[in-house]
Amino acid sequence: MAGTKLKIKKVKVGLGTCGIAAGASQVYQELESLGKKEGFEVGKVGCLGLCYREPLINIEGSFGRVVLGDISPSELKGAWEDIKNGYFPEEKIIFDGQNYRDNFITRQKRIVLRNVGLIDPEDIEEYLACNGYKGLERVLTWEPEKVLTEVEKSGLRGRGGAGFPTGLKWKLTRAAPGDTKYIICNADEGDPGAFMDRSILEGDPHSVVEGMIIAGYAVGASEGYIYVRAEYPLAVKRIEKALKQAEKKGFLGENILGSKFSFKIKIKEGAGAFVCGEETALIASIEGKRGMPRLRPPFPANRGLWGKPTSINNVETFANIPWIILHGAEEFASIGTEDSKGTKVFALAGRVKKTGLVEVPMGTSLKEIIFDIGGGIKEDKKFKAVQIGGPSGGCLPDKLLETPVEYRALTETGAIMGSGGMIVLDETSCMVDLARYFLTFIQSESCGKCVPCRVGTKRMLEMLNRLTEGELSSEEIPKLEALAHVVRTASLCGLGQTAPNPVLTTLKYFFSEYDMHAKEKRCPAGVCTGLTTFVINEKVCTGCGICVKHCVVKAISGEKKKPHRIDVEKCVKCGLCLINCPFDAIYKV
Amino acid sequence: MGEEKITAKKREQLKKTIARFSGQGEVIALLLAIQREEGFLSRSVLEQISEEKNIPLSELYGVATFYSQFSLHPRGKYVIRVCQGTACHVQGATKIAESLKQELGIGEGETTHDRMFTLEYVNCLGCCSLAPVLVVNDLGVQAKMTSAKVRKLVRELRRR
Numbered sequence: 001m002a003g004t005k006l007k008i009k010k011v012k013v014g015l016g017t018c019g020i021a022a023g024a025s026q027v028y029q030e031l032e033s034l035g036k037k038e039g040f041e042v043g044k045v046g047c048l049g050l051c052y053r054e055p056l057i058n059i060e061g062s063f064g065r066v067v068l069g070d071i072s073p074s075e076l077k078g079a080w081e082d083i084k085n086g087y088f089p090e091e092k093i094i095f096d097g098q099n100y101r102d103n104f105i106t107r108q109k110r111i112v113l114r115n116v117g118l119i120d121p122e123d124i125e126e127y128l129a130c131n132g133y134k135g136l137e138r139v140l141t142w143e144p145e146k147v148l149t150e151v152e153k154s155g156l157r158g159r160g161g162a163g164f165p166t167g168l169k170w171k172l173t174r175a176a177p178g179d180t181k182y183i184i185c186n187a188d189e190g191d192p193g194a195f196m197d198r199s200i201l202e203g204d205p206h207s208v209v210e211g212m213i214i215a216g217y218a219v220g221a222s223e224g225y226i227y228v229r230a231e232y233p234l235a236v237k238r239i240e241k242a243l244k245q246a247e248k249k250g251f252l253g254e255n256i257l258g259s260k261f262s263f264k265i266k267i268k269e270g271a272g273a274f275v276c277g278e279e280t281a282l283i284a285s286i287e288g289k290r291g292m293p294r295l296r297p298p299f300p301a302n303r304g305l306w307g308k309p310t311s312i313n314n315v316e317t318f319a320n321i322p323w324i325i326l327h328g329a330e331e332f333a334s335i336g337t338e339d340s341k342g343t344k345v346f347a348l349a350g351r352v353k354k355t356g357l358v359e360v361p362m363g364t365s366l367k368e369i370i371f372d373i374g375g376g377i378k379e380d381k382k383f384k385a386v387q388i389g390g391p392s393g394g395c396l397p398d399k400l401l402e403t404p405v406e407y408r409a410l411t412e413t414g415a416i417m418g419s420g421g422m423i424v425l426d427e428t429s430c431m432v433d434l435a436r437y438f439l440t441f442i443q444s445e446s447c448g449k450c451v452p453c454r455v456g457t458k459r460m461l462e463m464l465n466r467l468t469e470g471e472l473s474s475e476e477i478p479k480l481e482a483l484a485h486v487v488r489t490a491s492l493c494g495l496g497q498t499a500p501n502p503v504l505t506t507l508k509y510f511f512s513e514y515d516m517h518a519k520e521k522r523c524p525a526g527v528c529t530g531l532t533t534f535v536i537n538e539k540v541c542t543g544c545g546i547c548v549k550h551c552v553v554k555a556i557s558g559e560k561k562k563p564h565r566i567d568v569e570k571c572v573k574c575g576l577c578l579i580n581c582p583f584d585a586i587y588k589v
Numbered sequence: 590m591g592e593e594k595i596t597a598k599k600r601e602q603l604k605k606t607i608a609r610f611s612g613q614g615e616v617i618a619l620l621l622a623i624q625r626e627e628g629f630l631s632r633s634v635l636e637q638i639s640e641e642k643n644i645p646l647s648e649l650y651g652v653a654t655f656y657s658q659f660s661l662h663p664r665g666k667y668v669i670r671v672c673q674g675t676a677c678h679v680q681g682a683t684k685i686a687e688s689l690k691q692e693l694g695i696g697e698g699e700t701t702h703d704r705m706f707t708l709e710y711v712n713c714l715g716c717c718s719l720a721p722v723l724v725v726n727d728l729g730v731q732a733k734m735t736s737a738k739v740r741k742l743v744r745e746l747r748r749r
Contacts, residue, residue, distance in 0.1 A: 018716045021730035051718030193675035195715035230621065230658050231714060233727055271617050271656030274712060288614035290655040306613070349676040349717035356718055387675060423675045423717070437678050441712070447655075579688050579736045 002086045007062045008040045014056035014117060016047030016202045017234050018195075022054035026073035031057070034080055046203020048117025049357025050094065050104055051349075058118070059083070067095035104354045107373045109335065111343050112319045113359050116203035121238050124245040127206040133251050135322035139214050140259045147218035148174065151321070153329035155341030160186055160277070160314035161392065161418045162494070163340070163407040169311055172301035173219040176309035183215045183224035184305065184312040186282060190229065190274040191390030192441065194421035196345040197315040199357055201228070201235035204319070205242035209265065211318030213251060214325065216263040219311050224265040227282055230272060239267055274391075274445035278493045279312045281447070292447045293493035314419065316345055336362030340406035340417075350387075350423035351378045358422075360405070367401040370424055381426040385510070389418025391438045391445075392498030394505030395431060414505045416498065430527035431510040432517050436464040438502040446495065453496030456487035460503065467517050469530035474518035481507055529573050532588040538563035540585035547577035547586065595633050602626075603634060607641050616644065616652055620659060629660040657712070665700045665707040667746050669693075669725050674713030676720040685721050686710070688736040692743045705747065 013019070013028045028042065035042045040061075048056055053069030063086075070092050079089060093101050100106045110116075119126035127133070139147050152167025173181060185208060189197040200208060212224045228236055243265055246252045254262045268286050275281045276291040283305050285291035304310025320342060324332045333341045340362035346369065349355045353375035360369060366386055370376070377383050385395040394415030396403065403409050410417050425434070443457040463480045466472040484500035484507075491497045507514060516522050523531040536547075536556075541563040548556045548564065555571040558564030566577070566586075578586040595603070606626065610619040619638065624630055630653050639646040653659045671677075671686045686708075690696060693706050700707040716722045719732035723739075731742065 017714075017730055018719055018732075021716055021719050021722065021732040025729075054718075189715065190712065192673065192678075192713035193717055194713070195717055198715040231711060269618060269621060271621060272658040272712070273656050285617065286614055288616035288652070290651050347715075347717060349720065350679055390675065421675065421717075423679065425679060429679050434679070437675070441673070445712075575684075575687060576691065579684060579691065582737065 004086050006084060006086050008038070008059060008084065009061045010041040010043055011035065012043040012045045012058040012060070012120065014047055014054060014058075015044040016199060017232070018051055019047055019054045019056065020234075023073060024055035027055045027057065027071050027076060030073045030076050034077070038080075038084070043120045044122065045118060046116050046121050047199045047357070048094075048105075049113060049199065049359075050102065050354075051356035052354050053094065053102075056094070056117070064097040065095065066093065066097050068092045069094045104356065104358075104373055104375070107368070108359050109343050109361050110359050111323050111332075111335075112200065112207075112316050112345050113203075113357060114323065115207065116199060116357075119204065121203055121205055122241050124206060124242070124249060127204070128249075131326060132206055132322075133210055133246075133249075135325035136210050136213055136217075136251060137257060138325055139217055140257055140261065144174065144218050144220060147214065147325075150329045151218070151324065154324045154332040155329075155336075156317065156320055156324065156332065157340065157407065158314055159316035159320070159344065159419065161389065161416060163417060166313060166317055169301060169313070170215060170219050172299070173221075173309050173311040176302045178309050180223075180308045181219055181221040182305045182308055182310040183212055183219065183221045184279075184282065184286070184310055185212055185224065185226040185315060185318055186277065186279070186312055187226055187228040187232075187235070187315050188270050188277045188282060189232075189315070189419065190277045190445075191392075191419050191421045193347065193349060193387070193390055193423045194419050195347045195349075196357060196420045198232050198235050199347075200315050200319050200345075201232070202238055205235075205239045206246065207319040207322055208315055209239070209242050209246055210251070211313075211321035212265060213256070213263050214321050215311060215313065215318065217261050219309075221311070222262050222264070224263065225268050225286055225305070226265060227268045227270060227276070227286060230269045236267060236269060243267070273447075274441070275447045275493070275495050278495055281493070282312065283310065290447070292449050293495070295492060316420070337404065337406045339408045344405055344417070344420060346388075346405075346420045346422045348374050348422050348424070351381065351426040351428070352376070352424040353378055362406045363404045365402050365404050366396065369405070369422065370401070374424065377424065377426050381428065383424070384427055384429060385425045385431065387423040387425060387434065387502075388421065389416040389498075389501070390421045391442050392416055392494070392501055393418045393421075394501045395425070395434065395509065396505070397509040400509075414508055415501065428525055428527075430523050430525035431506045431513045432464065432467055432523070433525075433527045435503045435506045436461070436468055439464055439499070442495065442499040446499075450490075450492035450496065452487050452490035453492065453499065456483060456491070457496070457499055459483060460487065460500070464503070467514070468523070468528040470517065470521040472518055474515060477507075477514055477518060526588045529575065529588070532573070533568055534566050534571055534573060534575070534578060535587060535589055536564055536566055537585045537587060540583050542583055542585075544582070546580055546582060550576045550580045552576070595631070595637075600637065603637055604641065607638060616642075616649070617656070620649075620653060624659060629663050631661075631663075660707075663700065663704065665704050667705060667725055668707045668709060669723060670709045670711040670714075671723045672712075672714045672716070672721065673710045674715075674717060674720070676717035677713075677722060680720045682721045684736060685723065685734050685739060688739040689723075689743070692740055706743070 157163040281293040
């Protein structure tokens with residue numbers, strides 16, 4: 001291409017929530033003014049998932065498609081002259097028209113994310129051009145039972161975390177007595193550290209909508225709900241648009257594509273409650289009540305929304321469905337392991353070099369994801385643990401890095417597959433602090449209905465708080481563990497039953513850190529403020545005196561323009577000096 | 590609970606909003622819509638909904654206090670929400686929150702006297718790759734925050 005003047009037809013900018021935060025809106029504006037002059041269209045796509053290279057642009061024309069990353073709005077104008085003539089800045093090329101140049105993406109297998117980052121999520125035509133709604137068309141020529149068999153044969157299991165077989169869930173809902181049935185899409189991605197569902201909804205909402213319509217046909221439902229977090233305003237906007245477009249084209253509404261099947265979908269916004277990810281709590285929330293779970297059975301397949309049979313599936317589960325219908329159950333089942341079929345999308349973040357969306361075949365090892373795809377640890381620090389499954393999951397150490405990602409193998413370690421959050425931790429993280437962090441979260445999100453969760457998590461948190469303050473003796477640690485088992489066994493719903501996992505896995509794999517906090521009153525990572533000392537790095541300190549002004553107890557002294565010192569006896573560890581030092585000269589040990 | 594008396598004109602306006610949500614189980618959507626208009630849910634507003642929808646006030650209060658999105662107190666012109674997600678936590682969210690507390694002189698869930706700022710925590714904004722992040726008034730997500738960037742942001746907002 002180099003040297004020939006390119007016919008650029010359209011440039012698309014990655015406008016997901018994170019792309020926008022990285023400055024993609026400015027890139028979009030810049031391109032709009034360039035487009036007017038040069039005569040190309042400017043459009044948007046969702047997030048391709050290479051978050052560490054945002055903002056991203058797709059350049060399309062007679063030459064095909066090229067994807068560039070690390071675009072800054074200020075450089076764009078200057079670089080455009082070269083781009084126009086086929087000279088793409090080497091270091092910015094992600095996709096050169098034939099191949100992806102970044103092994104972050106070449107090592108992936110994209111089924112769920114097949115269109116994310118490539119098509120305009122607000123334009124149904126682009127989805128249609130990628131075999132969109134072809135799955136639905138095909139299904140409408142089948143008997144509903146055939147759809148159930150096909151999904152069951154594929155081996156697809158729920159991607160929300162628990163891994164219940166999707167085909168079976170649909171079958172149970174279809175078999176339940178009653179004329180009115182519902183489909184619910186659980187888009188209440190509440191796990192801190194997870195953003196797969198947000199990216200799918202922002203990048204390819206139609207794939208989820210199509211999956212839901214097929215589910216409706218298979219179970220005999222005529223109404224569906226998408227329950228989405230209010231914290232995801234852009235996702236809400238894009239689903240709204242997708243639903244309108246699908247209705248206009250006759251994929252939603254009465255007598256879909258001339259068949260006897262009718263289906264409509266409504267959006268229900270959540271209002272910020274983690275427990276609403278649990279299916280019975282979610283149903284209560286759609287009904288307009290406090291989102292409190294109830295005992296199961298009866299399961300939603302028999303008694304769900306407004307007492308009617310209901311199938312609740314996760315965003316990622318639905319996005320798999322059209323692909324399975326089009327490519328066949330056998331092809332899907334050929335990917336993955338005996339226990340877990342297909343692929344899984346992970347949101348890779350934390351102290352890893354390359355962060356973003358990773359979709360890999362089930363059975364891929366944690367090591368491959370973190371080191372081969374994620375490029376290893378930031379600043380080449382030492383790997384400490386990987387946290388998977390959020391507050392319901394666990395922390396796994398380096399000796400378990402060979403563990404394959406599949407439901408059974410991960411459950412055996414004490415963690416769970418979860419919805420796909422994967423946070424990498426290095427030596428700067430304290431495992432006791434992390435356990436305390438998750439318990440703080442769970443304790444404030446516990447709905448309060450059952451005692452083991454309401455009181456149990458509170459008492460566990462109190463013990464962990466005392467441990468991080470150096471006030472818990474090592475004799476009390478077994479008590480913490482015993483209580484964790486009680487909460488796990490006796491809680492009413494999944495939130496409480498899995499809440500102790502972060503504590504139990506860190507106790508199991510990082511006991512020495514607990515021991516150091518309790519016996520030596522020391523936090524080896526220097527995170528727990530109660531156990532650390534504030535120190536000034538004399539090599540970095542310029543003696544500006546800002547810390548002296550901020551210190552309430554007058555613990556800092558020193559001559560002007562000479563390194564200062566902190567008097568450990570006087571210091572109350574408020575941390576104001578550390579926050580306010582413009583040179584980052586203050587640290588904790 | 591915020592005790593703001595409402596005018597007849599506002600009552601009419603609320604009536605219209607309430608009428609828009611007539612379907613089954615629309616309470617949460619209704620409360621979200623009203624909060625987006627009013628900034629918070631005052632007692633008199635909840636009383637009006639209770640009357641017109643024939644829902645006990647206690648039930649509305651139960652819903653409004655269950656979900657973290659709802660506020661029963663007036664909030665500032667700018668609501669700053671600091672992400673408390675895992676990726677943000679391991680990359681310094683606590684430091685960001687502390688800087689904001691210091692810069693604004695308020696704690697979590699509080700509003701400054703001049704009603705300019707409210708400081709809140711949010712569970713996870715799903716922008717883990719750009720951690721630590723925060724969001725102002727549900728507009729854009731502010732990426733890769735530092736104490737210095739926090740100070741700059743607050744000063745910019747004050748000047749607006």
